Amino acid sequence: MSLDTENTQPKAVVLLSGGLDSATVAAIAKSDGYQVHAVSFDYGQRHKVELKAAYRVALQLGIQHHKMISINLNDVGGSALTDSALAVPDYDAQSAEHIPITYVPARNLTFLSLALGWAEILGARRIYIGVNAVDYSGYPDCRPEFIKQFEVTANLATAAGLTGEPFKIIAPLQTLTKAEIIQWGTRFGVDYAQTISCYNPDEQGRACGRCDACHYRKQGFMDAGIPDVTIYAPE
Amino acid sequence: MSLDTENTQPKAVVLLSGGLDSATVAAIAKSDGYQVHAVSFDYGQRHKVELKAAYRVALQLGIQHHKMISINLNDVGGSALTDSALAVPDYDAQSAEHIPITYVPARNLTFLSLALGWAEILGARRIYIGVNAVDYSGYPDCRPEFIKQFEVTANLATAAGLTGEPFKIIAPLQTLTKAEIIQWGTRFGVDYAQTISCYNPDEQGRACGRCDACHYRKQGFMDAGIPDVTIYAPE
Numbered sequence: 001m002s003l004d005t006e007n008t009q010p011k012a013v014v015l016l017s018g019g020l021d022s023a024t025v026a027a028i029a030k031s032d033g034y035q036v037h038a039v040s041f042d043y044g045q046r047h048k049v050e051l052k053a054a055y056r057v058a059l060q061l062g063i064q065h066h067k068m069i070s071i072n073l074n075d076v077g078g079s080a081l082t083d084s085a086l087a088v089p090d091y092d093a094q095s096a097e098h099i100p101i102t103y104v105p106a107r108n109l110t111f112l113s114l115a116l117g118w119a120e121i122l123g124a125r126r127i128y129i130g131v132n133a134v135d136y137s138g139y140p141d142c143r144p145e146f147i148k149q150f151e152v153t154a155n156l157a158t159a160a161g162l163t164g165e166p167f168k169i170i171a172p173l174q175t176l177t178k179a180e181i182i183q184w185g186t187r188f189g190v191d192y193a194q195t196i197s198c199y200n201p202d203e204q205g206r207a208c209g210r211c212d213a214c215h216y217r218k219q220g221f222m223d224a225g226i227p228d229v230t231i232y233a234p235e
Numbered sequence: 236m237s238l239d240t241e242n243t244q245p246k247a248v249v250l251l252s253g254g255l256d257s258a259t260v261a262a263i264a265k266s267d268g269y270q271v272h273a274v275s276f277d278y279g280q281r282h283k284v285e286l287k288a289a290y291r292v293a294l295q296l297g298i299q300h301h302k303m304i305s306i307n308l309n310d311v312g313g314s315a316l317t318d319s320a321l322a323v324p325d326y327d328a329q330s331a332e333h334i335p336i337t338y339v340p341a342r343n344l345t346f347l348s349l350a351l352g353w354a355e356i357l358g359a360r361r362i363y364i365g366v367n368a369v370d371y372s373g374y375p376d377c378r379p380e381f382i383k384q385f386e387v388t389a390n391l392a393t394a395a396g397l398t399g400e401p402f403k404i405i406a407p408l409q410t411l412t413k414a415e416i417i418q419w420g421t422r423f424g425v426d427y428a429q430t431i432s433c434y435n436p437d438e439q440g441r442a443c444g445r446c447d448a449c450h451y452r453k454q455g456f457m458d459a460g461i462p463d464v465t466i467y468a469p470e
Contacts, residue, residue, distance in 0.1 A: 071306040076352045106352035109392040113348045117311045117341035146391040153388045156381040157344040 009035040011124035012170075013115050016040050016066070018053030019218060019233055021130030021173055023195045024185035026061055028172050029128045031188055038066045039115050043107075047198055049205035058195040069114055076105065108141035112150055112151055113157075115162035116167065120160045127154075132173045132181065147171050178220030186226055193229040206233035244270040246359035247405075248350050251275050251301070253288030255452060256365030256408055258430045259420035261296055263407050264337050264363045266423055272357055274302040274350050276341075279309035284431055284440035291429040304349055311340065318393045343376035348392075352400065360402055362389075367408045367416065413455030421461055429463040431435055441468035 012034035014026045029036050030075050040054040051068070058066040108131065131142040151169045155161030156234065173181050185192065197217045198207035207214050209232045221228035247269035249261045264271050276288040286303070293301040343366065350362050366377040375381065386404045390396030408416050420427065432452045433442035442449050444467045456463035 051357075051427075069307065069311065071349075072304065073352070075302065075304045076349065076356065105355040105394075106348050106389075106392055109388065110345065110348040110352065113341050113345040114306075114311065117308070117345065120340040121311065140394050140397050141392045143391070146388070149388045149391050153344065153381070153384040156378070157341055157376045157385050159340075159375050162375050 007035045009033055010126070011035045011037055011119075011122050012126040012128055013039055013122065013124050014063075014128040014208075015062075015111055015115055015130065016054045016202075017130070018050040018055075018057060018195060018203045019130070019197045020185070020192055020220075022054075022130055023057045023190050023192070024139070024181050024188070025128045025130040025172060026057065026063060027185055027188035027190045028059060029126075029170075030063075034126060035123040036061075036063045036065070037064050037118070037124060039118055040066070040068050041111055041114070042068055042070045044072050049201050049203075052205065053194060053196040057190075059187075060191050060194050067118065069118075071114070073107070073110075078090050095149060106141070107146070108136060108139075108146070109150065112154070112169070116154050118160065119167065120158050123160075125160070125165050126170055127167065128170045128172070130173050131171050132176065132178075144171070144174050147174070177223070178216050179223035182220050182224040182226055186224075191229075193231075197230075202233045204233075206231050208233060209235075242270045242457075245361070246270045246272055246354075247357050247361040247363055248272050248274055248354040248357065249298075249363040250346055250350055250365065251289045251292060251298075253285040253290075253292060253430060254365070254367070254432045254448075255413075255420070255427060255430045255455075256367055256416060257289075258292045258296070258425050258427070259416050259423070260363045260365040260407060261292065261298060261403050261422035261424045262420055264361075264405075265296060265298075269361060271296075271298045271300070272353070272359060273298050274353060275301070275302055275303050276346055276349070277305045279307050283440075284436050287440065288429060288431040292425075295426050295429050296424075302353065304400055306345070306349070308342070308345075341376070343374075343381070343384065347389070347404070351389050351393065354402065355393050358395075360395070360400050361405055362402065363405045363407070365408050366406050367411065367413075379406070379409050382409070412458070413451050414458035417455050417459040417461055420465075426464075428466075432465075437468045439468075441466050443468060444470075 012029045014029050014036050016022045016026055016038040022154045026036055026038060038058050040051055042051060119127055133143055147169055161167050196205055197213040199211040199213050200208040207230050218228060245279040247264045249264050249271050251257045251261055251273040261271055261273060273293050275286055277286060299396050354362055368378055382404055389402045431440055434446040435443040438452050442465050453463060
């Protein structure tokens with residue numbers, strides 16, 4: 001805690017899922033000169049190994065303030081990522097244009113809202129999020145229009161947004177390909193072996209190698225010309 | 236469940252806190268011809284009696300679908316409504332222009348986001364919320380500008396908002412005084428004895444009579460010329 005008061009850097013809240021993208025964003029926020037406050041969500045996701053990955057990433061990047069917020073999105077239902085009655089499908093190029101069953105309704109909106117509340121309490125005015133509009137799964141709440149509009153709403157929703165320096169939502173990966181993200185993160189010192197992207201990992205946290213997220217991640221390492229450090233479950 | 240399939244009315248999600256305003260809104264949504272799906276939030280509030288009140292209100296109004304979503308806003312902290320280390324102040328006319336300590340950062344934004352996710356799953360396109368910009372406690376997320384911007388954001392955040400009939404956020408109390416709200420609700424058959432507004436009720440759910448919320452409620456019944464059915468704790 002004494003470190004908090006000694007640290008004169010401005011604060012930023014970073015949404016840290018334990019995946020490749022958010023780990024890269026956390027490293028970027030640090031490199032931008034912010035004192036990083038990471039937040040992860042225990043939202044009833046099937047892939048709990050993601051939360052362990054978030055802890056490892058925070059540790060690896062030297063982030064000293066990491067908060068876990070519990071919210072039961074199972075109560076809301078309707079997605080293969082939170083509802084164990086629905087199966088996670090393999091990647092399918094034909095269906096890549098549609099919004100997949102792994103879409104969790106209004107998830108980024110809910111997470112950003114909670115991050116905003118925490119940022120207001122901390123006195124942080126920057127919120128970093130690893131959404132990406134290129135190699136993504138077609139989720140509406142990953143698009144730049146959504147992020148931009150959320151920023152407007154955030155400043156109307158809060159006391160801080162009305163009176164002080166306005167909130168800014170920073171999404172530095174927005175226009176990058178997965179390969180570019182991996183190249184940036186590698187430069188900023190991210191150890192991707194600590195991260196997990198898979199929607200359907202086994203109990204040891206090994207990636208399935210077959211879902212959407214595995215597909216984009218594999219391809220990203222390949223295109224970046226960087227060895228893929230991901231641990232895959234045996235076929 | 237069979238009722239759901241037989242009911243051909245369009246669906247609406249109503250944020251139901253157990254307070255006077257949201258009970259009125261639920262009655263209005265019913266009278267507007269919607270099949271009402273009520274949602275309440277167990278968010279670590281001190282005044283848990285509020286949740287019991289929400290059940291009673293749903294029952295009294297004949298709402299058959301009522302969902303409780305758990306989210307721990309204590310994890311976020313910073314408000315007298317969720318943090319037991321902070322005292323709920325008495326109403327003070329001098330300080331009524333400032334944002335009070337009972338403000339929960341980004342609460343309405345978070346609740347609306349969760350309600351939106353549920354609405355998307357249900358196939359509802361209307362979300363009713365009992366915010367009020369007249370006799371309110373100065374919360375930024377009760378203002379019409381906020382509600383309007385949230386609607387724009389909601390339609391960008393969701394799959395349904397992109398492809399189908401857009402979401403509409405309906406805040407029918409926005410320009411009404413507390414007295415007018417009580418007059419409307421009484422006409423629509425709300426039994427206000429079932430509701431609770433107090434920020435600091437005792438264990439039996441009796442109102443303190445001294446906080447902001449009690450102040451506005453008392454005054455509302457008085458101005459409406461309707462007997463105050465609220466049960467107050469003895470001084």
